[in-house]
Amino acid sequence: MQKKKGFATISDVAKHANVGKTSVSRYLNGEQNKLSEQMVDKIANAIKTLDYRPNHSARMLKAGQSKLIGLLLADVTNPYSIDVLQGIEDVCRQQGYMLMVCNTNNQQDLQAQYLSLLEAHRVDGLIINTAGMTPKQVTHFQTLSCPLVLVDRIDTSLGYDSVGLDNHQAVTQVCQHLLSESYDALLVITESLEVEPRQARVDAISDFCDQNTRLQHQVFEMDKMCVDSIAQAITTFTAEFPQQKKAIFTTNGVAMMSTAKALKTLNLQIRRDIGLIGIDDPEWAQLFEGGITVMRQPSKIIGQTACERLLTRIQGSQEAPQHLTLSAELIVREST
Incomplete structure (x- = not known):
């Protein structure tokens, strides 16, 4: 089996052209005016013959940066x-x-x-x-x-x-929109609240609901996109608020996807049976049952x-x- 050929080095170019490494470096650094025409031709031919390619990383590190x-x-x-x-x-x-x-x-x-x-x-x-x-x-x-x-x-x-994202602005606008559409019960579905932005969004909803008591809310922290547990949380939520106009808010696109799957398993139709709104606007959101209302992040x-x-x-x-x-x-x- 033929041995794999390694990359040509400046030393290889210098040896092939029968010149010094300093001359090759000057050629590569654009200082060809300091070299004779004959030497420039010899180095250029050596580079072409050996298929020499400058080591960009090494040159950048020598200059004090890697790019x-x-x-x-x-x-x-x-x-x-x-x-x-x-x-x-x-x-x-x-x-x-x-x-x-x-x-x-x-x-x-x-x-x-x-x-x-x-x-x-x-x-x-x-x-x-x-x-x-x-x-x-x-x-x-x-x-x-x-x-x-x-x-x-x-x-x-x-x-x-x-x-x-300005989480307070996004969540406030979500809640104001829901109130304008006469929703008065909200189920928040979120992935782990150990991640700061999700906790910030849940806190902003709690603050809004404290100041606007017409909108009641519950929070469900989902476990690794488990559709069955989300479906159970939705069932419990709808049973606790039988007379209210209900909606679900998801804190990101992953929670939105799992929630959409859970609604399908429960045979619940969005808007007719329960509203759905979330942060993030994945491409599929506009196709799901006429489209899901979202807060689109400028990602x-x-x-x-x-x-x-x-x-x-x-x-x-x-x-x-x-x-x-x-x-x-x-x-x-x-x-x-």
């Missing part, structure tokens, strides 16, 4: 994460950076492993969307030598730039803003941490 940005995503299967990724990637492409993406699958152990991996690759900066913020994780952040920006984790006590813009903020830090900005929140857009469909 790499690391991205830690909590769940790459979540449509929100995909949109955020696209926004970050757009900015990286425009600014000449390469993006390294790691999916933690909502596992804190994986997050620590990927952080170490990205550090080993000497990324210039990190954008982090994590499953939670334990003291151990925060301590790890503080040991990093590169700047970082948090996405969808708005905790002003951490001392880092952060970008995410791609959140990604772009986070990357722009990180590049500012990479360039040396020492200003105080910024906590940027963007507004969601109410998209009314048949479900409410």
